[in-house]
Amino acid sequence: MARIVVIGGGFGGLASAARLAKLGHEVTLLEANTRLGGALGYVEQDGFRWDAGPSSTLLPAVIRDFFRKSGRPAEKEIDLVPVQPVQQHRFDDDTVLDMPGGSRADQLAAVDGALGPGAGERWTRYVDDFAEVWEVLRKDFFERPWSPDHVSKQAQGLLDSRLTLHKMLAKEFKDDRLRLLASHAARFEGHDPRNVPAWVGVWSYVEQNFGSWTVPGGMGQLAEVLAERLRTRGVTVITGCPATDLVVENERVVAVRTTSGDHPADHVVVAIDPRRLPALAKHVERTMPVIPPVTCYLGVSGEVPDLPAEVVLHGDPTIVLRTGGTAPDGAHAWTLFGRGQIAEDLVTALARRGIRIREQVEVRIEKSPVDLVTEWNGSPQGVLWQGRGTLKHRLGTVSPIAGVYLAGAHTTPGAGLPSVGMSAALVAQVIGPAG
Ligand SMILES: Cc1cc2nc3c(=O)[nH]c(=O)nc-3n(C[C@H](O)[C@H](O)[C@H](O)COP(=O)(O)OP(=O)(O)OC[C@H]3O[C@@H](n4cnc5c(N)ncnc54)[C@H](O)[C@@H]3O)c2cc1C
Structure with a gap:
C-alpha cells in the first residue's frame, strides 16, 4: 500500500482519489477551498441555483466506468439523462439549428432542414x-x-x-x-x-x-456523490489546505508542502495547474492557461421564451445561454457566458440578438474571468492550444519527477469532464493496485 497525496478536489482530483483508494492505497486529498468540486458545483442565491461550470457531459461511459471501478455502478448513485437537442445554434443570418446528439x-x-439541402x-x-x-x-x-x-x-x-x-x-x-x-x-x-x-x-x-448527458437537478450533484464516494472509500479529505510545493529528495517526491505543514507521500497526483507548484513550474513554462468566459448567473421571473438547455448565439461576442438551473416557482435560472469582444453588458447583447429578458432579471451574479480563476485557484479549462507543440509543452500523466503524476484539465488528454475523467483513469492505471 502506498501513501498517496492528491492535490486538488475538482473532478480530476476527486475521481483520481476514489479510484486509487479502491485500488487499496492510503489516500489523502488536499483542497485549497472549503468546498470540494472545483468548477463542478453550484452557485446559489435567493432560491436560485445554477451549475457553476459544467452542466452536461459528452461520453457518459467515462462516468459509468468511474463508478464501476470505484465501487457501485452509476445507476445506483446518479441519474444520467440525455440532453436533446444538445444545442440550439443561432447564426447572424437568423438561421436556427436545433442540433440533436447521439444520432x-x-x-x-436537422442540418439539412436548417441550413439547406x-x-x-x-x-x-x-x-x-x-x-x-x-x-x-x-x-x-x-x-x-x-x-x-x-x-x-x-x-x-x-x-x-x-x-x-x-x-x-x-x-x-x-x-x-x-x-x-x-x-x-x-x-x-x-x-x-x-x-x-x-x-x-x-x-x-x-x-x-x-450524445450529451446531464444530471436532472444539476451536474453539481456529481461533486456531492463523488465526495460521498471518498468518505466510503476512507480517503482523508483536508479542505482549506492549499499545497504550496512538492518536497523532492534525490529526484523523487517525498512530501507535499502546504501552508500548514508537510504531508509525506510515496506518490503525488497533481490535479491542479502544475504552474502553481514551483517544483513543476519550470517544466511547463511554455504553456498558458485558458481564460474562462465572462459569466453571468441570472434569476429571471415571469414568462420567458421556450428554449432548449443550451443556446449558442454565434457572432462577436459569441454568447452561450444555459437555461437548466433550478428556480422558485414561476422563475428561471439562466447562465450567460460570453466569448470574444465584450463591449456591452451580456443581457443587453442578448436582447440585441432577440432574447429580451432585461426587465425580468431579479437576481444577477457577474463573474469576470479573473473572479473565476481566483475562486477556482486556476483555470478549469486547462492549457491553451498554441499549436501542435502544446502537447509536448504540457505535462502528461507521468511527470519528470519520480512519484509525481498529473490528472485534471491541465494534463493529457485535456479539459472537459470526459477528458478529466479519463485523466484520473490513466493515473490509476499507471500507479496500479497496492502491492
Ligand atoms: C464556465 C465553464 C463551463 C464549463 N462547462 C462544461 C460543460 O458543460 N461540460 C464539460 O464537460 N466541461 C465543462 N467545463 C470544463 C470542466 O468544468 C473542467 O474541465 C473540469 O471541471 C476541470 O476539473 P479539474 O479537476 O481539472 O479542475 P478544477 O475544477 O479547476 O478543480 C481544481 C481544484 O483544485 C483546487 N486547487 C487549486 N490549486 C490548489 C492547491 N495549490 N492546493 C490545493 N487545491 C488546489 C481548486 O480549488 C479546485 O477545487 C466548463 C468549464 C467552465 C469554466
Whole structure:
C-alpha cells in the first residue's frame, strides 16, 4: 500500500482519489477551498441555483466506468439523462439549428432542414471522417497514458500533424455556418481554431455518436456523490489546505508542502495547474492557461421564451445561454457566458440578438474571468492550444519527477469532464493496485 497525496478536489482530483483508494492505497486529498468540486458545483442565491461550470457531459461511459471501478455502478448513485437537442445554434443570418446528439441520421436531417439541402450530407461526411481518428486516439491517447515509446504510427501521425482545425474547416466547408458549428466547442473552451490541431474535431464525432448527458437537478450533484464516494472509500479529505510545493529528495517526491505543514507521500497526483507548484513550474513554462468566459448567473421571473438547455448565439461576442438551473416557482435560472469582444453588458447583447429578458432579471451574479480563476485557484479549462507543440509543452500523466503524476484539465488528454475523467483513469492505471 502506498501513501498517496492528491492535490486538488475538482473532478480530476476527486475521481483520481476514489479510484486509487479502491485500488487499496492510503489516500489523502488536499483542497485549497472549503468546498470540494472545483468548477463542478453550484452557485446559489435567493432560491436560485445554477451549475457553476459544467452542466452536461459528452461520453457518459467515462462516468459509468468511474463508478464501476470505484465501487457501485452509476445507476445506483446518479441519474444520467440525455440532453436533446444538445444545442440550439443561432447564426447572424437568423438561421436556427436545433442540433440533436447521439444520432447521425437525426443530425443529417436537422442540418439539412436548417441550413439547406445538401448541408446535412456535408456535415455528416465531415463527422464520419473522425470515426477512424476516434478509434486510433481512443486506444493510444485517451485510454492509455500517451508516451512516444508505445504510441502507434497512426496516432503519432495524427498528434504530430500540422493541420489545424481552422485550415481543415476552411477546406471542408464553404458555408460559414458549418465552420462555426464545427469549431464552436473549441472556441467556447477559449481556443483560437488557428492554433487547435485538426484532430480535436473528434469531439463532434463523439457528440454525434454518444450524445450529451446531464444530471436532472444539476451536474453539481456529481461533486456531492463523488465526495460521498471518498468518505466510503476512507480517503482523508483536508479542505482549506492549499499545497504550496512538492518536497523532492534525490529526484523523487517525498512530501507535499502546504501552508500548514508537510504531508509525506510515496506518490503525488497533481490535479491542479502544475504552474502553481514551483517544483513543476519550470517544466511547463511554455504553456498558458485558458481564460474562462465572462459569466453571468441570472434569476429571471415571469414568462420567458421556450428554449432548449443550451443556446449558442454565434457572432462577436459569441454568447452561450444555459437555461437548466433550478428556480422558485414561476422563475428561471439562466447562465450567460460570453466569448470574444465584450463591449456591452451580456443581457443587453442578448436582447440585441432577440432574447429580451432585461426587465425580468431579479437576481444577477457577474463573474469576470479573473473572479473565476481566483475562486477556482486556476483555470478549469486547462492549457491553451498554441499549436501542435502544446502537447509536448504540457505535462502528461507521468511527470519528470519520480512519484509525481498529473490528472485534471491541465494534463493529457485535456479539459472537459470526459477528458478529466479519463485523466484520473490513466493515473490509476499507471500507479496500479497496492502491492
Ligand atoms: C464556465 C465553464 C463551463 C464549463 N462547462 C462544461 C460543460 O458543460 N461540460 C464539460 O464537460 N466541461 C465543462 N467545463 C470544463 C470542466 O468544468 C473542467 O474541465 C473540469 O471541471 C476541470 O476539473 P479539474 O479537476 O481539472 O479542475 P478544477 O475544477 O479547476 O478543480 C481544481 C481544484 O483544485 C483546487 N486547487 C487549486 N490549486 C490548489 C492547491 N495549490 N492546493 C490545493 N487545491 C488546489 C481548486 O480549488 C479546485 O477545487 C466548463 C468549464 C467552465 C469554466
